[in-house]
Amino acid sequence: MNQKTLFREIEKTSFHLHFKDGMFELLFGSMFISFVINSFMDNSGYVSPLFIRLLIIPVAIILALLKLLITQPRIGSVKYSEPRRNKQKWVLITAISAQVITFILYYLSVKGIIHTETKSRFTSLLIEFMFLILVFGLISYNTSYSLFFIVGVVYAFGVPFTIFLEPWIHTRNYGYGFIAIAGIIILITGIIKLLSFLKKYPKTVTDGK
């Protein structure tokens, strides 16, 4: 292993400390579970209460606060080198762009400007599938953290792929079941990671030197 490789490996390992608290697993696990509850209620003819639909917002806020109050005092703060900061910028740009594109497409379809139902259903589902894999794949590549790619794959196979198969299998429940199982596994992983993180990294009382 040469010097550059050694430093790159050490930088990556030290950056991954930010993921050891399991907060992202808790966030995505909760997101999957609330998505499945919403979808099941909608498909069964019930309108899910607003708080279940918006469950992900308080969960995200609580997790952000936990990250600030639990993780940061335990692992400290750091200013990364230029290449890492650029990678982080790209992650942010990718995530925001995906949100903006999704919102625009949703708005256009609600307003009836684009008709996804009447135009090629196969094409739109394929684009949706590729979009999810691509966005989460890019984020995963830039953070070197596979969870993001797993999330993309679960969503891509759980939603567009299942909708595509619906005319043949006559149900979306397999897809939702797949998302629910993945969500529970990811959530449990997050809880285990958080507990072991709290045990391994106790809060430092003073600032040292």
Added chain:
Amino acid sequence: MENNILSKIIALDKTIHEPVRIAILTLLMVVEKADFIYLKSNLQITQGNLSSHLCKLETAGYVEIEKTFKGKRPLTLIKVTEEGEKNFKDYLLTIKSFIKQSGI
């Protein structure tokens, strides 16, 4: 040739040539600056141990320690100096050539 490498080994920088200090400098080389807690959590060593090694590195001029505040909380930021970076790279190169010549 061999005598040359042996004399280089004997002349290794003693400030750097200590496991914890090698780890500290390696970690500081890959970031711009880090706080005390970040070093402690990454290295998994005690506060006292880290403090004493940082003191030695600071005395040698290999790291720069900046005491500041984040809100009301004290914050100790540490970064490797140019001299520290150069000497650490030289140290690694010496070790590298020693290992290379040993044929392992």
